[in-house]
Amino acid sequence: MTEARPILWAPTPERAEATRMADFIRWLKAERGLSFADYNALWRWSVGDLPGFWSALVDYAGLDIRGHGAVLGRREMPGAEWFPGARCSLAAQVLAHAATDPDAPALIGLSETFGRRELSWRALAAEVAAKAGGLRALGVGQGDRVVAILPNTTDSMVAFLAVTSLGAIWSQAAPDMGPTAVLDRFRQIEPKVLIAQDSYTLAGKPIDRRAQIEGIAAGLPSLSARLMVPGLNGLAPGWSDWRALAGEPAAPVPVPFDHPLWIVYSSGTTGNPKPIVHGHGGILVECAKSALHMDLHPGDRYCWLTSSGWIMWNTQFFALMNGAAVVLFDVAPGYPDLMALWRAAADERLTHLGAGAAFYQSCLKAGIEPKTLDLSALRHLGSTGSPLSPEGYDWIYSAVKSDLWLAPLSGGTDLCGAFVGGNPMLPVRAGEMQCRFLGNAVRAFDEAGNEVFDQVGELVCTEPLPAMPLYFWNDPGNRRYLDSYFDTYPGVWRHGDWIEITGDGGAVIYGRSDATINRHGLRLGSSEIYRVVEALDEIADSLVIDCEYLGRASFMPLFVVPAPGVALDEALMDRIRARIRAEVSPRFVPDLIEAVPEVPRTLSGKKLEVPVKKLFLGGDPARVVNRDSMANPDSFDWFIRWHETRGA
Structure with missing residues (x-):
């Protein structure tokens, strides 16, 4: 023991x-x-x-x-x-505190953009009811999807409560996420309304997101309304002011226990991000x-x-x-x-x-x-x-x-x-x-x-939980859901962590324990990195590995196969970093970019991310991969030598 x-x-x-x-x-x-x-x-x-x-x-x-x-x-x-x-x-349960302690603070926003803003329980309930009434006047009802690109402010919390109090379904992306990553998420759920903040201040610097937000809105043909929280600029043409939105106050509507509340996203290693419905x-x-x-x-x-x-x-x-x-x-x-x-x-x-x-x-x-x-x-x-x-x-x-x-x-x-x-x-x-x-x-x-x-073993859960996903949005036959959690131990949830x-x-x-990238708690599928990196003409293939270590910082190298005749120089690495920063998020800029002759793949063509990760985490090179299942078994030798000489 x-x-x-x-x-x-x-x-x-x-x-x-x-x-x-x-x-x-x-x-x-x-x-x-x-x-x-x-x-x-x-x-x-x-x-x-x-x-x-x-x-x-x-x-x-x-x-x-x-x-x-x-x-x-x-x-x-x-x-x-x-x-x-x-x-x-959920909204009704939250807002019930307005009846028991109406003047106590409920939300306190500390924002570089807006300063300090405090809402009492009474004020929160009133603002949510007014915004819900305004959304209802726009035609938002039970089951509609409302998406938001908002920072962590009182506006985002009020918007969530207003949307879900109507039985509509909430989904959100961070303002610093690139348009490609946002559209990969929101397109799947066909939202009716978009709420976004045009700009914000971060680390003392103004960040203008109008062009990105306009591009995202243009990429969502299902939208019937666009609502904007003005940050550092005036209201853009074609948008309505979120803070001015109001209607006949609407009380929260009870819905079935398993009615969708929100859609969040957790990425696997292939395909679009998984739209998880709770x-x-x-x-x-x-x-x-x-x-x-x-x-x-x-x-x-x-x-x-x-x-x-x-x-x-x-x-x-x-x-x-x-x-x-x-x-x-x-x-x-x-x-x-x-x-x-x-x-x-x-x-x-x-x-x-x-x-x-x-x-x-x-x-x-x-x-x-x-x-x-x-x-x-x-x-x-x-x-x-x-x-x-x-x-x-x-x-x-x-x-x-x-x-x-x-x-x-x-x-x-x-x-x-x-x-x-x-x-x-x-x-x-x-x-x-x-x-x-x-x-x-x-x-x-x-x-x-x-x-x-x-x-150390695989983290599993052997009994159901009420907060497990209801399903993935638009997942016929629950195929992606089953593949994500139940492909290893039938009837048992495998989470993908070592415990x-x-x-x-x-x-x-x-x-x-899988190939999902986890940068400071934000998880992303490696496929989202590959899409933006391999869109560059100079890059023929790529492999990204995220290594989490107990007791020291995580390490995420990106290995790229340059196109014929192309050298991986500093200028190209800067372009790769800039592309990831703009299209995905600054959080997922790799710690290192290295040229590699070829990417190890299975016979069916899948990239061998997990075996390379296990190697970098100290696994036995002879046991972390079955070379008989590889299309190019000699390619793994390069990573063994790299790990021995450079170390991950």
Whole structure:
């Protein structure tokens, strides 16, 4: 058995008993007659009695889910049917706080473009109702798709609540995403309305996106309305002003439990990004469960450093639905320096702060000490996107705050939630996540499908979850859905991460086990890189590998096969970087570009990304690939030599 990692922090008995998790345990004993020896016993019950757990959670959280009989109609996975016959509304559940604490802050926007903007619960409910009425006057109704290209501001949160309160379906892209990447997503779902911000300020510099937005709008023939949030410019011709939009106030409409809420995107290695559809009810109960694992209370102040294109933008509704104020940080994280976010945490009296692990690593390298600020309100620090190194844990406890609950988590866009993460009643161990989340039957499987402990295996989930995708948009026969998660272990969700489950129930994530690119928590299919790189006449072929390492920064090299007679010089590399930056996103500019004679491929022509990745991560060159399955087996030797001499 692996030796237990050192404990860095543990709650006092008084602090542990004041948590939402402890309150839920007390409620289970009083209302259900259930007692548990420890958290692992509670977890085993939650994954063994799915109807019992999820019905208890709904009752404990006071969720407005009405009209159902059974909790679980069908249990098989995929295809589980949750709360059949029930109706609910995420927007209605969120805005209910306007009746209980109307003058308390609900949203606080900190924006380089707009400054500070605060909305009370009363003001938020009124603005959402007016915008929903305006959208309804434009013909937006149940099932219509409304897409947005907005930063992480109060406008984006209000727009989401207004759209989904009508039963329409929301989908969003970050403003810095290139037109190709945005259209690859939005074209698939044929939206009726586009909401976009024409420009914004980032790191003190004005960014004009009018040309890109006009091109995106022109590429969406299904649009019947264009709404613009004016940033640094006046309203463009052909667009209506989003902030001036108003109509007869519209109250949230209850919809079936499995009615689509939003469409988010997670990319595989081939084809267009996968349009993942989540339902109102599934996200609603996920919000309630997250309140236990993140210890969210009414009146808390929550901020996660996120792009609006990352799933962590969506998870801000976990806090909002539980009565916490959400602080939206639309500021470059290093501007004017890396203390900016920490100063905001002190000024806004944040109780919960989260960011990608790469942000903390940058702070560590810069040698900053946030503990010089007044962080007395801060009790919870979250991390995700990539594994947080043990050195990152040490830096947080030495340079940020010693009495702090550090709770890294790991999940994904696919289920808009976490598989493993925090429990405010448990100790924090260096480099380790505290527990498997309630209701999530997470296991580590070896290649034969056997459960393993204290060793690295595939992260799988053996029981269905309400927040799993309803389906992929326009996916006949659920073919892409099945291929994405159920192609390895029939009837078992394979997530694509390497995980170790420790003997005491903790977890360590070791990065992606597939070829998906994960840059600071934002996932992208390698095919999206190939499309823009190989569109250059000078490039004949390419291979991109994203290597996530535990304890040090990730590394993403791009290997290109130049066209005959072309040399890979600095000018061509600059063109490649500029193309990726403009058409995909600056986040996916490679760390290195290297010329290669040919790209290893299977007999069927697929690029061998995963074997090369395994090689770079230390795999045995003789075992990471079956050369009999390769069309060009000698091509792999070049990567072996490169790894031995250059190292990834």
